[in-house]
Amino acid sequence: MKKARSIKKPGVNIDMTPLVDVIMLLLTFFMLVATFKVESTEAIEVKLPESAVTDTTRLPEKDIMTMTLTKSGDVFLDVDNYRVKEIVFGNANGIGLFHPDSTSKSEYELTGKIGGKNLNRKVSILNKAQFEKALTDLRVALKNETGGKSDFRIVIKGDTDTDYGIVEDLMDIFKATRNTRFALVTDIRSDKPE
C-alpha cells in the first residue's frame, strides 16, 4: 500500500506549461502596447486637463488627426496615417507646425525644441492659409487612399496652461474649413468633486 501511494503522488502534478505560454503572450502584448504609448507621446509633452463627464467616449483607435497645443501656443498637426503624411508633408514622419497667435513667437521656431526636448521629426512650418489647406488636403488624401471609406476625426490635445485664444482661433478655422466636429482629449478625473 505504501509503495503504491508514493508512485501515484507524482501523477497529481498539473502541467502548467500551456498556462505559462498564454500568460507570457499576454505579458508581451501588454508590454509592447505600454511602451508604444510612452514613445508616441514622448515627443511633445502636454499635461492634459481632467474631466469627469460620464458621457465622454474613448479616443477612436485610428484615423485621428491630432492637434497638440503646447504651453507656448504652438499647434502641432499630426495624423496617424503615414501614407497620408507622405503625400501632404512630403515625409512619412512629418508634422505640421502652426502658430496662431501673431503677438508671440513660436517656441519651436526660436529654439528648435519643444519644452527643452528635441523633436526628431521633419517639421513643416505652416501659416494660417497653409494650415487650412493642410486640414483639407489631409482629409482628401485619406479619402483617396481608402476609396472614401474613412475620414479623419479631429482631436485637440491641449496643455492645461495653453491660452484659450489658441482654441478659439482653431475653432474659427474649423468653422471656415467646415470641420464642425471635433473632440477635446482629457484625462479621467480621479477624484470626482460632487
Add this chain to the structure above:
Amino acid sequence: MAGGGGFDAPETGSGLHKQKKYKKGKKVGVRIDMTPMVDVIMLLLTFFILTTTLNTPQIMQINLPKGDESDKVKVDMGDVLYIRVSETGNIYFSKGLSDGSEAPPEKHNFNDIKTKIESYYAQNPKLLILLKFDRKMKYNTMVDILDEINKAAIEKRYSFMKMEDPDKEIVKNAGG
C-alpha cells in the same frame, strides 16, 4: 549488436531492468515547480494591464454649428444665459432678459456653477448657454467649465462666442 547477442545478453537484461527502475525514479524528480515563475509573471501582467488602461484618454465631443454665417438662428434673449470668464478665471453669470437687455453679472465660485446651471435649467428648459471666454484664459478652465455644464445639463445647449470689448467692460466693472 546482434553479433554479440549471446555474450551480452545477461548483462543487457539486467541493465535494462536497472535502467527501467532508474528512469521511473528520476522522471518524477526532473519536474520543475513553475508556481513561483507563474506568480511573478501574473504580477507583471496585472501591472501592465493596469498601467495601460489608466493611460487611455477620453474625449469630449464638441460640435460647431454647420450653417453659414447667413442662416443665423434667432434666439429669445430670455432663454439666454451668458457665462463670461475673465483672464484670471473668474466666472460671471448674467441672465438675458426678454426685453433684450441682460441682468447684471453675478460672480460665482467654480464649485457652485453646476447647481447654478441646474437651477437655471429648472426655470427654463429651453436655456441656451453662451460662453464668452477671455483669450488669455487657460485651456484648463475651459475644459472644467464645459465639464460642469455637461454634468448639469440634460440637453446640452451651449455655444462659443467671442469676448468682445463690451463683454470685457462688463467683466471689468464686475471686478475683473
